[in-house]
Amino acid sequence: MLRxxxxxxxxxxxxxxxxxxxxIGAAKATLGERLFxxxxxxxRDEVMKWADARGDSYRLSVLAQERPDAEYIVFCGVHFMAESADVLTxxxxxxxxxxxxxxxxxADMADLDEVTEAWESLGDVIDTGELIPITYMNSSAALKAFVGQHGxxxxxxxxxxxxxxxxxTQGRKVLFFPDQHLGRNTGIAMGYTHDDMRVWNPRFELGGLTPEEVQASTFLLWKGHCSVHQRFSPAHVDAFRAQHPDGIVIAHPECSHEVCSVADQVGSTDFIIKAVAAAPAGSTxxxxxxxxxxxxxxxxxxxxxxxxxxxLICPCSTMFRIDGPHLAWVLENLVEGRVINQITVDPETTEWAKVALQRMLDITQGNPVEAVRDPATDSRALPV
Ligand code: SF4
Incomplete structure (x- = not known):
């Protein structure tokens, strides 16, 4: 969505x-503790070198929440991340x-109207009381609020x-959006099969499915993807292994299942960082x-x-829009007391989005699970 x-x-x-x-340096020095x-x-590095904290989208929002003294949170990321930070601060x-x-x-592949419409259509063929909506962090605040309101x-x-x-434990079926790949990779690592899953295509009536297919499925996976991670293919893995037979392949779970099923390890950005640190010196x-x-x-x-x-290089082209000129522009305006490009989530959406985020915290508190599939350490991982 172009804003x-x-x-x-x-x-x-x-x-x-x-x-x-x-x-940027002068504005940062002037704003001091008021800025985070x-x-x-x-x-990109020209931006990253000015960051007070690095991380993935959720970690950064939590860090913002832990800095109530900071008047201005400048989020060098993408729109849904800034929304999450606004919800939590x-x-x-x-x-x-x-x-x-x-x-x-x-995130733009699923919007509130489409998801509401999907929920209503599903209500015609199944009991939505048994359907649990799960949204990936990479979604609008409006969708997080929808999820909060629907259990x-x-x-x-x-x-x-x-x-x-x-x-x-709450229901018998899951509607997972917006990333079909994370849903599929996680479901398969949990022991479900492709037959338990159906892709919900919001462009078609009833997601392009028959009532029987909806009734028989355990996972309804929204037809969304990350254009960066979907580029990787099993042929890339084959080419790498031909050149580096002892090399290690680590994939993000937003990659397709075809890639994740042949990777050595699969996990989040945090997992990837830790896996690289843990690999023996000399590894490729x-x-x-x-x-x-x-x-x-x-x-x-x-x-x-x-x-x-x-x-072939695969940058996130939207994230790439944040550069030195834009950072300097918003910071110098803050010094002048002008807040430009503020991201604000309305109070009702904030309240329900917080419910969905808090549920995630309550579920995971003190019990982190990092790898979607790490055959070296995860006995529950499926053979691939
Ligand atoms: S890498 Fe993919 S999921 Fe992440 S911000 Fe870019 S488009 Fe979105």
Missing amino acids: LQTPLPERYRDASPEALDEM ILGHHYQ GDHQAVVLPDLNAGCSM GAVCTSTNAREILDWAF IAIATEIHLVNRLRDETPDKTIISLDP
């Missing part, structure tokens, strides 16, 4: 990297997204398995995730060879 971003003033558009660094800059793992705090066009193509929970790629385990590791994280791991892990599983 309306006003054009960047010339002062920032034409500035050299050195001049931008000066502007968050940098998602997929951000106080009314006295302003969350700023440096470029409003930094969206997430996956479901949010999940992350770190805890999807645990959240789904919980869902099946191919990673199937966004290129900025892969390159940063390569630079920060000189005793191992780290490469992208796809030799």
